[in-house]
Amino acid sequence: MQRSIEGDSSRVDVENNDIQSIKEVENVIKIFEPSLVIGTGGGKVLDITKFCAYKLNKPFLALPTVLSNDGISSPVSVVQTEHGVSSIGTNPPIGIIVDIDIIRKSPKSTILAGIGDLISNFSAIEDWNLASKHVGEKIDKFAEILSRNSVEGFMQYLIRNGSSLLDEHTLISLAEGLIQSGIAMSLAGSSRPCSGSEHLISHALDKLLNHAKPHGLQVGLATLFTHTLRKRDISDLTALYRRIDFPDTPEDLGIQMSTFMDAIRNAPATRKDRFTILNLVSDKEIKEAIKIAYGR
Ligand SMILES: [Zn+2]
Structure with missing residues (x-):
């Protein structure tokens, strides 16, 4: 991590979402009292800057350089605290600027992760409806529609056009889908529209694995399982996963099946208030x- 100060401008480079990085960013904001905090980089950088801007009551502008999850626009920051990794509610960004030329040059795995996080909306919405039916949880209909439309629009585009991942319109559609997902969470006042059982399995994997796999890949993979649990047909999803080289078994993602099974069993305990x-x-x-x- 380094801090550079040029004239009256300030900038802090961070590589992690840990407590040390939070302190560093907070210090710079306190010293310079900017009217706007701008975060540019990957998920961890945006999480940190969004979190610090929220804590210090500053507006936040996001300039993502990868599209790996819906955190680019969500009112949530995933940061490391003294209690471990936590998802903390924040204000959403006041604006998001996505440069498709920069995204196109990002690692393919980050684009796949973004697709996995978007596809997981299908599973999250079903769990939300299940929670409404079984425990009377209130559904924000507009948030639900926004979450569903964000993924359906992207899927229809990718399946109908058979487009490549790096096609400009594919990336624009992915960016729009992830941004709409974040807005759906803001409307609902929680991550519910975009986070269900597949996210709980991913949280459990984060705890079980020494080096967790990218969030979007974990939730996208788990969606195949949670959809099958609901007796849904996953043939369209698996065909798409194979076409774009998205991992479609735990082993494909470098996770042993026994670990994945443990994650499924541990998943409900990662968030006891979330019925799925x-x-x-x-x-x-x-x-x-x-x-x-998974054909096992
Ligand atoms: Zn997610």
Whole structure:
């Protein structure tokens, strides 16, 4: 990490979302009292700057250099605190600037991760409806529609046009989908429209793995399983995953099946207040769904 100060401008370079980085960014904001905090970089950089801007009551502008998750526009920051990695509610950015030429040069794995996080909206919405039916959770209909449209629009575009990942319109459609997802979360006042059982499995994997895989890849992979648990047809999804080289089994993502099974069992405990399909299924149903989803 380094801090550079030129004239009356200020800039701090961070590589992590840890406590040290938070302090460094906070210090710079306190010294310079800027009218606007701008975060440019990947997910961790945007998480840190969004979080610090919120804490110090400053507006925040996001300039993502990768499209790896819906955090670019969400009212949530994932940061490391003394209690471990936490998702903390913040203000959403006042604006987002996406330069498609920069995104096109980003690693393919980051684009795939963004696609996985967007596709997981399908699973999250179903869990939200399930929670409404079983425990009376209130659904914000507009947020639900926005979340669903953001992924359906992208899927239709990618499937209908058979476009390449680096096609300009594919990337624009992905950016718009992720931004709309963030807006859906802002409207709902929680991550519910875009985070269900597939996200809980990903949170459990984060705890079990020494080096967790990218968030979007974990939730996209878990969506195949959670959709199968709900007896949904996943053939369109698996065909798409194969076409774009998205990992479609835990082993493809470098995760042992036994670890993935442990993550499924641990998932509900990662967020006890979030009712999902995992609250309703037996061990036997889990094993059967694993076989169908991942061919094991
Ligand atoms: Zn996510």
